[in-house]
Amino acid sequence: MKYYGELPVVAYFCMEFGLHPSLKTYAGGLGVLAGDYLKGVKDYGYPIVGIGIKWKQGYTDQYINGDGWPYDLYKDYKYDFLKDTGVNVKVKIRNKDVLCKIWKVDCFGNAPLFLLDTDLPENEDRWITEKLYHGSGDDRIAQEIVLGVGGVRALRALGIDVDLYHFNEGHAVFAGLELIREKMSRGASFEEVLAESRKQIVFTTHTPVIEGNESHPIDRLMYMGANNGITREEMIKIGGEPFNMTVAALRLSHISNAVSQLHCKISNEMWKHVDNRSKIIGITNAIHLPTWVDSEIIKAAEEDRDIWSIHMKNKIELIEFIRDKAGVKLEEESLLIGFSRRAATYKRGDLIFRDENIIGPLLEKGKLQIVLSGKAHPQDNGGKKIIADIVKISKKYPDRIVYLENYDITIAKKLVRGCDVWLNNPRRPKEASGTSGMKAAMNGVLNLSILDGWWPEACKHHVNGWQFGDGFQGANEQETDKHDLEALYQVLLEKVIPTYYNNRNKWIKMMRNSILSTKDEFSIERMLKDYYNKMYIV
Numbered sequence: 001m002k003y004y005g006e007l008p009v010v011a012y013f014c015m016e017f018g019l020h021p022s023l024k025t026y027a028g029g030l031g032v033l034a035g036d037y038l039k040g041v042k043d044y045g046y047p048i049v050g051i052g053i054k055w056k057q058g059y060t061d062q063y064i065n066g067d068g069w070p071y072d073l074y075k076d077y078k079y080d081f082l083k084d085t086g087v088n089v090k091v092k093i094r095n096k097d098v099l100c101k102i103w104k105v106d107c108f109g110n111a112p113l114f115l116l117d118t119d120l121p122e123n124e125d126r127w128i129t130e131k132l133y134h135g136s137g138d139d140r141i142a143q144e145i146v147l148g149v150g151g152v153r154a155l156r157a158l159g160i161d162v163d164l165y166h167f168n169e170g171h172a173v174f175a176g177l178e179l180i181r182e183k184m185s186r187g188a189s190f191e192e193v194l195a196e197s198r199k200q201i202v203f204t205t206h207t208p209v210i211e212g213n214e215s216h217p218i219d220r221l222m223y224m225g226a227n228n229g230i231t232r233e234e235m236i237k238i239g240g241e242p243f244n245m246t247v248a249a250l251r252l253s254h255i256s257n258a259v260s261q262l263h264c265k266i267s268n269e270m271w272k273h274v275d276n277r278s279k280i281i282g283i284t285n286a287i288h289l290p291t292w293v294d295s296e297i298i299k300a301a302e303e304d305r306d307i308w309s310i311h312m313k314n315k316i317e318l319i320e321f322i323r324d325k326a327g328v329k330l331e332e333e334s335l336l337i338g339f340s341r342r343a344a345t346y347k348r349g350d351l352i353f354r355d356e357n358i359i360g361p362l363l364e365k366g367k368l369q370i371v372l373s374g375k376a377h378p379q380d381n382g383g384k385k386i387i388a389d390i391v392k393i394s395k396k397y398p399d400r401i402v403y404l405e406n407y408d409i410t411i412a413k414k415l416v417r418g419c420d421v422w423l424n425n426p427r428r429p430k431e432a433s434g435t436s437g438m439k440a441a442m443n444g445v446l447n448l449s450i451l452d453g454w455w456p457e458a459c460k461h462h463v464n465g466w467q468f469g470d471g472f473q474g475a476n477e478q479e480t481d482k483h484d485l486e487a488l489y490q491v492l493l494e495k496v497i498p499t500y501y502n503n504r505n506k507w508i509k510m511m512r513n514s515i516l517s518t519k520d521e522f523s524i525e526r527m528l529k530d531y532y533n534k535m536y537i538v
């Protein structure tokens with residue numbers, strides 16, 4: 001189906017876009033979501049263009065060293081598939097002109113994406129677009145000036161007439177200051193101009209963890225020139241002091257959204273003290289099916305044909321992929337649990353291993369095998385420690401536990417098709433949405449998950465997957481972890497393992513339920529309709 005007619009034209013700003021494994025302009029979930037969005041935009045013919053940054057070295061290539069500790073490698077990536085638009089724009093950073101070259105990407109089945117690049121001989125500060133999410137002070141602000149201010153100027157220079165500016169996460173906030181600056185030059189008052197600009201801006205918040213919401217001292221923003229001609233007092237009115245990027249985005253937009261219904265509740269609670277902010281509604285994230293889901297298994301589920309043999313083909317493909325990558329040969333007939341996410345401590349990648357008296361015998365007897373993957377942020381030693389702990393235990397059960405280094409879209413694609421179970425155990429309620437579970441669910445890979453992010457909307461316990469933990473939130477981390485670990489083991493031992501080995505028909509029925517109950521509700525087509533109906537046209 002294609003949509004035509006008088007729809008508003010939207011510029012979708014995001015710090016990262018994950019369209020294809022060969023284009024290293026993404027770190028994780030936010031980028032993959034933005035990439036899926038632009039693919040859906042193309043499929044369904046919506047008038048949306050993407051604005052992002054051409055990261056020269058991407059995020060990080062992360063491998064495990066001989067001691068089992070993750071280390072980061074950076075190299076310069078060159079792309080022959082980017083189109084040179086021939087258009088440059090300038091932004092001012094620390095009172096110096098920085099030239100930004102505009103590249104165009106439209107070769108991955110995606111709507112046009114324009115990427116800004118400061119790696120030019122004319123620039124003193126060529127490094128600005130070198131590494132994604134590297135640094136959090138002056139360097140981060142410089143990158144955000146390029147994305148926001150440079151992004152708006154790029155649209156003007158390219159002659160793209162935009163009705164709405166969608167800030168996907170707070171990184172793009174300085175685009176709002178550019179819209180204000182443009183209007184201020186006409187001589188209107190700040191309040192008038194702010195109100196007018198808000199009508200052009202919508203915002204999506206992604207982070208239910210307070211510390212994850214970036215802020216900067218006003219002095220630093222003024223010194224960097226991020227204020228873009230706006231006074232100190234006006235800056236404080238927008239983002240507070242220190243200037244919080246999420247607060248600013250909430251005050252610069254006329255409507256905003258959280259990325260699942262639970263996250264909507266959390267976000268409204270989190271930001272209730274912010275005056276003059278936009279309303280936060282809930283639009284749950286979704287995925288681009290052609291990218292992530294085996295169309296054969298969907299078709300077979302719809303027609304009530306054999307899905308097990310399609311699943312086994314995908315499982316065997318994954319087992320071969322793992323053998324080639326890690327030199328470990330897993331068993332086809334043994335239950336395979338997958339876990340791959342950013343190695344942030346709250347995601348508790350090591351949780352399932354915490355009571356070796358329980359998990360050890362299951363691994364030894366071959367009742368269970370586990371494949372894990374995920375990068376830690378290069379500066380996050382807590383996250384790296386989790387990876388190191390998993391690598392350590394994998395050495396103890398070498399044929400049963402595998403850690404795949406340097407997680408990316410290629411690994412994700414294999415895992416969400418070929419595992420039997422997809423495990424998710426963040427400390428609630430810190431997972432905003434989580435889209436890998438949707439990818440798994442639609443491939444008939446059963447979710448075994450804490451009730452966080454998108455899962456409370458989809459879960460029918462022991463019907464299309466499993467929940468554990470009942471939504472418990474303890475008084476402290478120890479209490480929560482103890483509770484969740486017991487709950488995980490209970491469902492694993494009483495439901496997951498017995499069903500897999502003793503009731504294959506029930507398992508296959510659950511797979512079918514999983515596919516059929518998620519394929520429409522969590523498709524990018526639904527998400528695009530929601531963004532138009534609930535955000536863009538209001």
Ligand SMILES: *Cc1c(COP(=O)(O)O)cnc(C)c1O
Pocket residue numbers: 027028029030032340341342407408409412413433434435436437439
């Ligand atoms: C889907 C995907 C994510 C996001 O999944 P979460 O469930 O949010 O962890 C992250 N990274 C890659 C490579 C993905 O494909």
